[in-house]
Amino acid sequence: MGDAIYYLITLIVGVGVGVSIGRYLLRQIFKKQELDAQEKADLMIKEARTSAESIKKDKIHEAKEKYLQLKSDFEKDVSRRKNQMANKENTIKQKDVNLNKLIEENKRKDSELNKKKDQYERQLELLKGKEKAVEEAHQEQITALERIAGLSADEAKTRLVESLKNEAKTMASSAIKDIMEEAKMTATKNAKKVVIQTIQRTAPEHAIENCVSVFNIESDDIKGKIIGREGRNIRALEAATGVEIIVDDTPEAIIISGFDPVRREVARLSLHRLVTDGRIHPARIEEVVAKTTKNIEEEIVEIGERTVIDLGIHGLHPELIKLVGRMRFRSSYGQNLLQHSREVAKLAATMASELGLNSKQAKRAGLLHDIGKVWPEEPELPHAILGMELAKKYKEHPDVCNAIGAHHDEIEMTTLISPIIQACDAISGSRPGARREVMESYIKRLKDLEDLALSFEGVNKCFAIQAGRELRVMVDAESVSDTQAETIAFDISQKIETDMQYPGQIKVTVIREMRSVAYAK
Numbered sequence: 001m002g003d004a005i006y007y008l009i010t011l012i013v014g015v016g017v018g019v020s021i022g023r024y025l026l027r028q029i030f031k032k033q034e035l036d037a038q039e040k041a042d043l044m045i046k047e048a049r050t051s052a053e054s055i056k057k058d059k060i061h062e063a064k065e066k067y068l069q070l071k072s073d074f075e076k077d078v079s080r081r082k083n084q085m086a087n088k089e090n091t092i093k094q095k096d097v098n099l100n101k102l103i104e105e106n107k108r109k110d111s112e113l114n115k116k117k118d119q120y121e122r123q124l125e126l127l128k129g130k131e132k133a134v135e136e137a138h139q140e141q142i143t144a145l146e147r148i149a150g151l152s153a154d155e156a157k158t159r160l161v162e163s164l165k166n167e168a169k170t171m172a173s174s175a176i177k178d179i180m181e182e183a184k185m186t187a188t189k190n191a192k193k194v195v196i197q198t199i200q201r202t203a204p205e206h207a208i209e210n211c212v213s214v215f216n217i218e219s220d221d222i223k224g225k226i227i228g229r230e231g232r233n234i235r236a237l238e239a240a241t242g243v244e245i246i247v248d249d250t251p252e253a254i255i256i257s258g259f260d261p262v263r264r265e266v267a268r269l270s271l272h273r274l275v276t277d278g279r280i281h282p283a284r285i286e287e288v289v290a291k292t293t294k295n296i297e298e299e300i301v302e303i304g305e306r307t308v309i310d311l312g313i314h315g316l317h318p319e320l321i322k323l324v325g326r327m328r329f330r331s332s333y334g335q336n337l338l339q340h341s342r343e344v345a346k347l348a349a350t351m352a353s354e355l356g357l358n359s360k361q362a363k364r365a366g367l368l369h370d371i372g373k374v375w376p377e378e379p380e381l382p383h384a385i386l387g388m389e390l391a392k393k394y395k396e397h398p399d400v401c402n403a404i405g406a407h408h409d410e411i412e413m414t415t416l417i418s419p420i421i422q423a424c425d426a427i428s429g430s431r432p433g434a435r436r437e438v439m440e441s442y443i444k445r446l447k448d449l450e451d452l453a454l455s456f457e458g459v460n461k462c463f464a465i466q467a468g469r470e471l472r473v474m475v476d477a478e479s480v481s482d483t484q485a486e487t488i489a490f491d492i493s494q495k496i497e498t499d500m501q502y503p504g505q506i507k508v509t510v511i512r513e514m515r516s517v518a519y520a521k
Helices: 002-149 153-200 221-227 229-241 261-277 282-311 318-329 337-354 359-368 383-393 398-406 417-430 439-454 482-499
Strands: 212-216 244-246 253-257 459-465 470-475 507-512
Touching: 212 261, 221 229, 221 261, 229 244, 229 261, 229 282, 253 261, 261 282, 261 318, 282 318, 282 337, 282 359, 318 337, 318 359, 318 383, 337 359, 337 417, 359 398, 359 417, 383 398, 398 417, 439 459, 439 470, 439 482, 470 482, 482 507
Parallel strands: 470 507
Antiparallel strands: 212 253, 244 253, 459 470
């Protein structure tokens, strides 16, 4: 028992001594580490100070160099400006010297002119005196001649004037007649020949379309199938084609109404296939309409290809060929657009050949001149400008593009083909029977157009020409100036746009004519 206590006490004493020794060693280790860290910190601070001093010296040196450079540049700029100012001062001084010389020269010339003026006035006085003496002598001679001839001077003058007047009238009439006949033979003959031969060589077909197509059926029983239960078939057909299907009491006929001829044709062919097949329900309708639409697109391309082949036009872009095919389903005033374009192409080619121009380009421009009317997106642009942009997009010749864009005068004509296309377009459209318009409404529209222009102050006369596409306004030259004439033309065009409905565009031409009339008696 006593040994155990002794060991325990020894152990406790050993532990205490060990703890004390450990704490002492730890303090020594921490103290050494602290000294090492302090030395490192001092070393780092010293290095940082050294580096900072070096950087400071470099920056100061760099700033001094920059300062010296700026100072040198500034001194050079100041020197240059001083030289410029000196040069300008010298120039101004030289100009002052020259100006003084000019002033002296002008004073000298004024003095000489005043002297010459005095001389001329003295000479004029002498001439007046001589003129008076000559007049008195002339009067004495006239009196002597009257006494000898037995006629007064006025009677002799009247007889001489009458004789010369009759002779001059005869000679003038003969000369005018010869000139007119020669002008008609030389200027009008060839033009008439070209136009008449061109028209005679073109034998177009006429196709009149409207906004309604008629689908014929064998019996009225089919109408019920087309309508379907509670009208679901006809609603599905209208939704798929975008047209209106009218099923009324008309025997053996269904009316297809829509402004787009392509949609009407799709609806007509789809109805034909559905009636022939006998299966008519919404799903079948959508399937048939989709197939028909695809077939119509293929047919449009085929029509375009066939047209360009018939006309002998090569290298036309596929998109333009497709637009040419779409013309088959578009009409303008009842005139089929494709037939109209084909006709213009043939007319233009013939006329260009007669005039010695490029007939291929003329034919190409004639076919494409209304291509902007069938662009499906229908932007807010005139169809001529849109057609020109499409032609440029698909790399057509600049002469062809200009002819397309200028055929309604939206842009300036820069090639000889352009007026030919404009003339051929007018020939094709204005030919009797080519287009359709109710006569009463046509006459009323032109009369309203003239009355609108006559309502403006200063307008004397007004004429609607070119089938209402041009308005010629005659204004009073005394009360309307050239600037006011331009203002009147603009105001009339704006009033036409706001107050009237008309196809295409109307050209307003204001004519201000000053006539001076005198009579020789």
